[in-house]
Amino acid sequence: MFAERQLRAALTVLALSGLTLTTLQGTAGAADAPTTAAPATAGTSPVVSIEESTARALARSFAEPAWHRQVAKAALADEEVDLLALTATSAAKSAEEFRTTLVEAEADIAEAKGLGTDAGSLLRVGLAGKPVSESALARTSPLVASAPADDDADVVIAYDSAGNAHELDAGKVPERPVYVVGVDGQKALAAGLEVIDKELAAKGLGTLTAPGTNTTAAGAAGTASVASTGFWTTRIKSISVADLKEPWFKGNAEVFTLVTGFGTDGKVRVDTVTMPYVDVENTTYYPGQILVNWSNYKYNLADAVLMEDDGDTNYSSLAKALAAVLLTVTDQGMYIPLVDAIIDAMPASWWTDDPDYVDSFYTLARETTGSRTGASANARMTLERYYVSAL
Structure with a gap:
């Protein structure tokens, strides 16, 4: 057609x-x-x-x-x-x-x-x-x-x-x-991240259920505990990006983050986080946004890769590429950084335009607080621990 x-x-x-x-x-x-x-x-x-x-x-x-x-x-x-x-x-x-x-x-x-x-x-x-x-x-x-x-x-x-x-x-x-x-970048991004979530969930690399939900018996017990007591998160107090490289003929940036780690079932897990407010470079934003929900992860560590949809992203292809690479990563009984695996999975077309990759943050711990600069020194976040209480 x-x-x-x-x-x-x-x-x-x-x-x-x-x-x-x-x-x-x-x-x-x-x-x-x-x-x-x-x-x-x-x-x-x-x-x-x-x-x-x-x-x-x-x-x-x-x-x-x-x-x-x-x-x-x-x-x-x-x-x-x-x-x-x-x-x-x-x-x-x-x-x-x-x-x-x-x-x-x-x-x-x-x-x-x-x-x-x-x-x-x-x-x-x-x-x-x-x-x-x-x-x-x-x-x-x-x-x-x-x-x-x-x-x-x-x-x-x-x-x-x-x-x-x-x-x-x-x-x-x-x-x-x-x-x-x-x-419409924000509308396409929202729909695209849904595609990624569904594709990765179908491959066992994420979940579209409530925080802490797990289909195993042990996971079910953990879910009941989370539901009754709440859970710890890492929250973004502030964030800025030095270079989004958006010329006059492009609209606002569409930034999102892939948060990765090992889920409670021992499999690689990817959670998508949208950041629609990040659209002007060298501007500090104060979103108070949850970045990592620690009840979803087995280890006390996770990675975050910031990306931008520069317009030509095929989300279905991206999800399949991510799944193909991440399914080869297995839990070795200790935390393995997953940033490099995420970057290696990116289709070649993503590297024709630098803003597609914004920055990455390795080994964020549940206890991580204060200011952190990304590995490429392009993004800077101030993080805090935040406890989400049960109703």
């Missing part, structure tokens, strides 16, 4: 490449001069290709001024606009035509990210560039871009309503407003 749509998209690009590309009258400068042809998407990830195709289609739909005004108003009112929901409220003909393309793109995005059919709408549009009023934005000839595959790219390709491609400087925020199409 996705391959067929990619072929159709490629043929469309070939057809469009014969168009004469002109500057936007009165709005385009040297920084966004038109290119001679639509850029090729060969070698980029499926997610990047889908976002780019959606950006082109949205730009063409702006040929109808009424629809552009509707999108402009929505984009100024909200940081990210659900494109599928917005098209459903529009009476514009171009919005209806764009929605047909959008429905296919949504299905392809869910498939490319390994999220199944229950993820809901994921494609969003937001505004980048200097602040602008609604009337000024509606009068501006619109440009629509999507984030390139490489955060270190020199240019960002944006499209106008005639289908012409323009190069924008990736190194600085554009002077003029630019619509940027992308995936």
Whole structure:
């Protein structure tokens, strides 16, 4: 299905490449001069290709001024606009035509990210560039871009309503407003971590049940004890990340943590922890968030690996890769750090973009308190012991 749509998209690009590309009258400068042809998407990830195709289609739909005004108003009112929901409220003909393309793109995005059919709408549009009023934005000839595959790219390709491609400087925020199409990172991350949890639980590497739950007789006794008395946790008092490497064409960072150790059954266990508040580098956050629930672990030690979804993560593939490696690790009667095993399990595509791996914390103990710096010196956390009492 996705391959067929990619072929159709490629043929469309070939057809469009014969168009004469002109500057936007009165709005385009040297920084966004038109290119001679639509850029090729060969070698980029499926997610990047889908976002780019959606950006082109949205730009063409702006040929109808009424629809552009509707999108402009929505984009100024909200940081990210659900494109599928917005098209459903529009009476514009171009919005209806764009929605047909959008429905296919949504299905392809869910498939490319390994999220199944229950993820809901994921494609969003937001505004980048200097602040602008609604009337000024509606009068501006619109440009629509999507984030390139490489955060270190020199240019960002944006499209106008005639289908012409323009190069924008990736190194600085554009002077003029630019619509940027992308995936709702937090929504995709939440759905993706559910995929990971289910996959790992199915392999015996985690559990989706209540804290302390265990299916063995000994585990059942332990569960009753936890339920009646409570349990110890490690809580994050503060956290900061020095470098998230998020340029203007990317949205906020989507950071999550894989907490690993040996479960009460002696098998490797992985718990996922979302950190939606970590989105600006060199900023200290004070979440008071539980990082490790010690009732889930056999030993008094656990590891934590901080990751970021940079947009093209396939969660199903990631879960399978994690399971394949971690199932080979056995309990030797003593704690074995699992950070290296987690990193070794990462698909090769994760290392094409540095922010995917944020940092790692080895051998966190139940008694660990105070400030800790990650192994890569990129993240810093202040930890405290926290007892969760039974009701």
